[in-house]
Amino acid sequence: MGASPPMLELFREDAELRFVGVPVGPFAGVDEIARAFEHDPPTDLLELVPGVTSEDADSIRAEYGWAERRGEASGTLTLQSKKPRRRL
Numbered sequence: 001m002g003a004s005p006p007m008l009e010l011f012r013e014d015a016e017l018r019f020v021g022v023p024v025g026p027f028a029g030v031d032e033i034a035r036a037f038e039h040d041p042p043t044d045l046l047e048l049v050p051g052v053t054s055e056d057a058d059s060i061r062a063e064y065g066w067a068e069r070r071g072e073a074s075g076t077l078t079l080q081s082k083k084p085r086r087r088l
Contacts, residue, residue, distance in 0.1 A: 013029060060079045062076070
């Protein structure tokens with residue numbers, strides 16, 4: 001397998017990646033996610049839209065867009081943990 005995107009280092013081995021409204025996936029496990037990126041790599045950088053986020057005990061949601069169309073939202077990214085985060 002070729003070089004993995006740096007983003008993959010953020011995933012646990014049992015991670016899942018799902019896209020809503022896009023006819024790909026879901027992908028189960030970091031190895032399957034890596035193969036998906038190798039098979040169909042992104043052609044642009046994903047950027048979070050500033051100030052459009054929300055969070056609860058087990059997830060963070062943010063609107064994202066593509067670097068080519070800076071500032072224009074394309075969808076919502078949700079990062080969800082199987083273990084609720086502890087608040088300090």
